Amino acid sequence: MITSIIFDLDGTLVNSIKDLASACNHALRILNYPEKNIEEYCQFVGNGVIELFKRCLPADCKTPENIERMKVEFRKYYGDHLLDETLPYNGIKELLNVFVQENEKKRANGASENELFKLAIATNKPDKFAHIIVNNFFPNVFDVIYGAREGFERKPSPEIINIILKDFNRDKDTAVMIGDSNVDIYTALNAGIRSIGCSWGFRGESELKDAGAEYIAHSSNEIYDFIKQMK
Incomplete structure (x- = not known):
């Protein structure tokens, strides 16, 4: 039975692309480089800020010094503006509430801890x-939140999935990864767990199919x- 539900964040639960x-265009302006458009950023995100x-x-400007300057300027600006236009996708709050309500019913019926849904975030966004985003939009919903941290490998490495399942004291056959990009599907494959792709995110259905998503959801x-349905 699938009870360990692991979500990506950007492009899956929230539309944060603007x-x-x-924030990236602010940093590019500071460094006097051309800005990019939303469609380009949809392809750029997913593997972490670096x-x-x-x-x-620009191709000839990807120096360690420029990347560090981008990092500094991005973090300063994004920290003050990360909730300006970011919002949950339609139906996401209702979906998460279904898991919460199901757990309440299970507890009322005397279910064991292992029978309850456990919810996690596994994202390459800085931790x-x-x-901040999860606690703003979905307070008291997720059991653990794992963003990018020093010393931890980024998705599609399975490390973050393994850590979450250890936290949950659950086996891999209880877990599913839900995300909007090939990074999320590859993470699931590398970890040996099930996968659901979200077609409403930044990358689209064809990328999810090509990556090997087991299911593709068109609505939350x-x-x-x-x-x-998963057995």
């Missing part, structure tokens, strides 16, 4: 920013249905 783009900076800098309410 705030990410604004890869994001490398992708938006501090991930916590399909996610719960897919999880119930």
